[in-house]
Amino acid sequence: xxxxxxxxxxxxxxxxxxxxxxxxxxxxxxxxxxxxxxxxxxxxxxxxxxxxxxxxxxxxxxxxxxxxxxxxxxxxxxxxxxxxxxxxxxxxxxxxxxxxxxxxxxxxxxxxxxxxxxxxxxxxxxxxxxxxxxxxxxxxxxxxxxxxxxxxxxxxxxxxxxxxxxxxxxxxxxxxxxxxxxxxxxxxxxxxxxxxxxxxxxxxxxxxxxxxxxxxxxxxxxxxxxxxxxxxxxxxxxxxxxxxxxxxxxxxxxxxxxxxxxxxxxxxxxxxxxxxxxxxxxxxxxxxxxxxxxxxxxxxxxxxxxxxxxxxxxxxxxxxxxxxxxxxxxxxxxxxxxxxxxxxxxxxxxxxxxxxxxxxxxxxxxxxxxxxxxxxxxxxxxxxxxxxxxxxxxxxxxxxxxxxxxxxxxx
Amino acid sequence: xxxxxxxxxxxxxxxxxxxxxxxxxxxxxxxxxxxxxxxxxxxxxxxxxxxxxxxxxxxxxxxxxxxxxxxxxxxxxxxxxxxxxxxxxxxxxxxxxxxxxxxxxxxxxxxxxxxxxxxxxxxxxxxxxxxxxxxxxxxxxxxxxxxxxxxxxxxxxxxxxxxxxxxxxxxxxxxxxxxxxxxxxxxxxxxxxxxxxxxxxxxxxxxxxxxxxxxxxxxxxxxxxxxxxxxxxxxxxxxxxxxxxxxxxxxxxxxxxxxxxxxxxxxxxxxxxxxxxxxxxxxxxxxxxxxxxxxxxxxxxxxxxxxxxxxxxxxxxxxxxxxxxxxxxxxxxxxxxxxxxxxxxxxxxxxxxxxxxxxxxxxxxxxxxxxxxxxxxxxxxxxxxxxxxxxxxxxxxxxxxxxxxxxxxxxxxxxxxxxxxxxxxxxxxxxxxxxxxxxxxxxxxxxxxxxxxxxxxxxxxxxxxxxxxxxxxxxx
Numbered sequence: 113x114x115x116x117x118x119x120x121x122x123x124x125x126x127x128x129x130x131x132x133x134x135x136x137x138x139x140x141x142x143x144x145x146x147x148x149x150x151x152x153x154x155x156x157x158x159x160x161x162x163x164x165x166x167x168x169x170x171x172x173x174x175x176x177x178x179x180x181x182x183x184x185x186x187x188x189x190x191x192x193x194x195x196x197x198x199x200x201x202x203x204x205x206x207x208x209x210x211x212x213x214x215x216x217x218x219x220x221x222x223x224x225x226x227x228x229x230x231x232x233x234x235x236x237x238x239x240x241x242x243x244x245x246x247x248x249x250x251x252x253x254x255x256x257x258x259x260x261x262x263x264x265x266x267x268x269x270x271x272x273x274x275x276x277x278x279x280x281x282x283x284x285x286x287x288x289x290x291x292x293x294x295x296x297x298x299x300x301x302x303x304x305x306x307x308x309x310x311x312x313x314x315x316x317x318x319x320x321x322x323x324x325x326x327x328x329x330x331x332x333x334x335x336x337x338x339x340x341x342x343x344x345x346x347x348x349x350x351x352x353x354x355x356x357x358x359x360x361x362x363x364x365x366x367x368x369x370x371x372x373x374x375x376x377x378x379x380x381x382x383x384x385x386x387x388x389x390x391x392x393x394x395x396x397x398x399x400x401x402x403x404x405x406x407x408x409x410x411x412x413x414x415x416x417x418x419x420x421x422x423x424x425x426x427x428x429x430x431x432x433x434x435x436x437x438x439x440x441x442x443x444x445x446x447x448x449x450x451x452x453x454x455x456x457x458x459x460x461x462x463x464x465x466x467x468x469x470x471x472x473x474x475x476x477x478x479x480x481x482x483x484x485x486x487x488x489x490x491x492x493x494x495x496x497x498x499x500x501x502x503x504x505x506x507x508x509x510x511x512x513x514x515x516x517x518x519x520x521x522x523x
Numbered sequence: 524x525x526x527x528x529x530x531x532x533x534x535x536x537x538x539x540x541x542x543x544x545x546x547x548x549x550x551x552x553x554x555x556x557x558x559x560x561x562x563x564x565x566x567x568x569x570x571x572x573x574x575x576x577x578x579x580x581x582x583x584x585x586x587x588x589x590x591x592x593x594x595x596x597x598x599x600x601x602x603x604x605x606x607x608x609x610x611x612x613x614x615x616x617x618x619x620x621x622x623x624x625x626x627x628x629x630x631x632x633x634x635x636x637x638x639x640x641x642x643x644x645x646x647x648x649x650x651x652x653x654x655x656x657x658x659x660x661x662x663x664x665x666x667x668x669x670x671x672x673x674x675x676x677x678x679x680x681x682x683x684x685x686x687x688x689x690x691x692x693x694x695x696x697x698x699x700x701x702x703x704x705x706x707x708x709x710x711x712x713x714x715x716x717x718x719x720x721x722x723x724x725x726x727x728x729x730x731x732x733x734x735x736x737x738x739x740x741x742x743x744x745x746x747x748x749x750x751x752x753x754x755x756x757x758x759x760x761x762x763x764x765x766x767x768x769x770x771x772x773x774x775x776x777x778x779x780x781x782x783x784x785x786x787x788x789x790x791x792x793x794x795x796x797x798x799x800x801x802x803x804x805x806x807x808x809x810x811x812x813x814x815x816x817x818x819x820x821x822x823x824x825x826x827x828x829x830x831x832x833x834x835x836x837x838x839x840x841x842x843x844x845x846x847x848x849x850x851x852x853x854x855x856x857x858x859x860x861x862x863x864x865x866x867x868x869x870x871x872x873x874x875x876x877x878x879x880x881x882x883x884x885x886x887x888x889x890x891x892x893x894x895x896x897x898x899x900x901x902x903x904x905x906x907x908x909x910x911x912x913x914x915x916x917x918x919x920x921x922x923x924x925x926x927x928x929x930x931x932x933x934x935x936x937x938x939x940x941x942x943x944x945x946x947x948x949x950x951x952x953x954x955x956x957x958x959x960x961x962x963x964x965x966x967x968x969x970x971x972x973x974x975x976x977x978x979x980x981x982x983x984x985x986x987x988x989x990x991x992x993x994x995x996x997x998x999x
Binding site: 137138144286289291292294295 | 528529539540543709710712715716973976977980984985989990991
């Protein structure tokens with residue numbers, strides 16, 4: 113019924129002599145893939161995207177000037193980069209959490225600025241916090257004196273994240289990771305950017321030393337202190353037109369109103385995850401660390417939408433009222449969730465519905481230091497200096513503008 | 524070490540190079556090398572389970588010899604009994620122990636009795652169902668006098684653990700594969716090239732078609748309550764194509780890999796979704812398992828040569844139900860098998876001489892309206908049964924099916940991108956349905972062939988799912 117496709121009985125001489133012509137044909141067939149692959153690998157190495165996060169971090173930290181790390185063609189493996197950063201810097205003041213704490217900067221802690229590191233982006237859910245606590249307790253990570261933990265409301269929800277990514281390995285060592293990078297780089301615009309990045313060694317506008325295509329072309333990435341720099345074009349855009357824009361896609365207000373993604377239904381509290389967070393923070397605190405639970409702010413627009421959403425109301429209120437009380441009952445200090453209006457600011461101090469600017473977050477850090485107990489390590493920070501930094505901020509989104517931006521604005 | 528991983532590609536290259544550079548004489552050297560390679564391949568998952576293959580192989584090798592030498596019928600039966608008990612005992616313990624414990628507790632609970640037995644949370648050794656059936660067929664065939672046992676333990680052990688087909692088949696018979704370990708092998712370039720083509724095609728089906736449909740299937744099946752009826756039917760269609768491309772893709776890669784070493788494995792799939800009735804489907808789907816159940820379960824039960832039609836029907840239903848249970852320790856598989864058995868009853872009435880075997884619409888571009896209707900009917904029935912196969916539990920399956928009947932039919936379709944995958948595989952399969960595999964295109968000029976190979980390779984590289992997505996049948 114189904115004839116065998118074993119074709120003729122042509123036999124070849126044994127050993128290499130027999131299989132070499134076969135092999136030769138395969139090599140000829142594969143040669144275009146091999147050549148293109150090698151060229152792309154070389155380009156990725158030149159841009160810095162191919163550097164392992166540890167290697168890039170070591171290079172960045174050893175640099176004598178400010179340096180920006182922003183790869184584009186491998187997915188954002190903040191976990192490896194930030195864990196390496198914590199180990200390298202051995203900070204006394206460490207902030208961790210999602211991208212919503214990434215704007216806390218070393219300059220806010222003068223004269224302890226060298227004692228600070230921002231691990232923002234390291235934690236995405238309650239499982240990550242638990243894994244982080246295990247690493248701290250197991251001495252896989254150095255113990256800080258002060259730990260500021262950004263806790264997002266969705267960490268308390270059922271079904272938000274199922275595992276931790278803190279133990280993920282570097283995808284630069286996986287074949288699939290490279291295939292994914294090739295797929296991205298071969299897209300039209302990306303190819304142009306990668307090509308330009310092979311010969312650009314400084315970020316645009318701020319002119320930092322730059323590692324990775326995003327850092328070299330868009331000027332975005334992580335500074336040496338672990339804080340994140342938004343693309344300078346965002347600041348330029350603000351200078352041209354100083355209004356609030358929600359730069360997330362889809363905008364946070366839409367996600368809240370349409371109950372999508374982080375705000376999807378059913379928005380129920382997962383007691384197990386709440387317990388996990390409390391336990392993790394308590395265990396770290398018991399090691400003698402000052403722990404501050406930091407509830408990152410929302411834009412006034414997003415905050416109001418959360419207040420007005422009947423579907424999300426129960427979860428939101430728990431996060432806003434009961435959860436802080438629970439933390440305080442475990443002797444953990446809380447910086448409550450806020451919105452700019454509470455600090456006499458407006459939404460232009462937000463990059464989008466849930467990412468505060470460094471100026472806004474400086475207000476929150478100031479409040480945190482003010483409220484810290486007298487014995488706190490944070491009391492060594494010069495509040496006057498921080499107040500001055502806030503006061504002298506160039507725009508609501510940033511303390512400083514790069515020279516080119518100033519020139520643009522003055523023009 | 525899965526076929527769709529880089530580590531396997533490296534392993535295959537090394538084994539291939541070393542194998543063909545080993546001397547052809549004595550034969551044992553190459554067989555010993557294949558055995559070693561197969562054990563490394565299997566041990567890559569978990570070396571602890573190598574012990575099970577060793578036990579199965581040793582028992583059946585010794586039993587095979589003893590069976591052949593036994594003088595009395597009673598002794599032969601005892602030896603066969605030992606083989607069956609050992610093989611099925613190991614399989615039963617590792618695959619079904621927890622299932623029986625849980626099912627017994629549930630049954631006792633249903634009649635008002637409280638029982639608290641402990642489950643062992645046993646990890647299922649990969650491929651155990653496949654190699655157990657392979658070794659069983661060896662002893663049963665010796666018992667039946669169909670084959671004589673081998674005296675060469677290395678060849679026998681290599682036959683049981685031959686790495687291309689060790690973890691998910693095709694389930695080979697000793698009469699077909701074992702003699703190939705005693706042949707002097709010379710490298711055959713055409714055979715090796717055809718093997719590579721079949722590997723390429725299998726990889727395409729797995730990474731481009733099956734793995735890209737998998738996320739849609741997972742979404743639709745795990746949240747079926749939130750989807751309207753047309754989406755559930757789409758999920759059913761996607762799963763039908765996913766499981767076909769996943770499993771037949773694996774079989775293609777297994778057959779192709781074996782051909783690189785000069786071995787011919789049984790064909791396992793023959794364009795099953797172009798079958799005109801259920802009987803034909805089961806002669807084209809997972810052929811090595813279907814024929815195993817036919818030869819070692821259905822025929823010993825009496826097959827179709829029974830005194831009453833009822834007995835014939837019960838043989839069919841029993842064979843299909845056991846076949847369903849072979850797939851996994853879950854009532855969903857049992858019910859899936861039973862449903863297929865029920866499907867099989869009407870065509871079985873026509874008798875064996877009525878079975879469709881020839882390629883549908885051979886020599887024509889399109890099928891006749893009748894053939895088209897028959898193909899669609901068979902596909903719908905089979906796809907419906909796949910719901911039971913894919914569901915995580917029986918209530919899940921019932922919920923899914925009920926929801927098709929009760930939810931809205933007016934909501935717009937989403938996740939329709941996957942339809943391109945469905946269309947692509949159906950068109951290619953249809954055009955090439957008279958071939959062993961669709962890349963059997965040796966009559967085309969070289970530039971056309973290479974153009975097709977490049978196109979498929981590019982699709983794998985740029986559209987195929989990256990990262991390791993396990994084969995569905997590894998869980999069996």
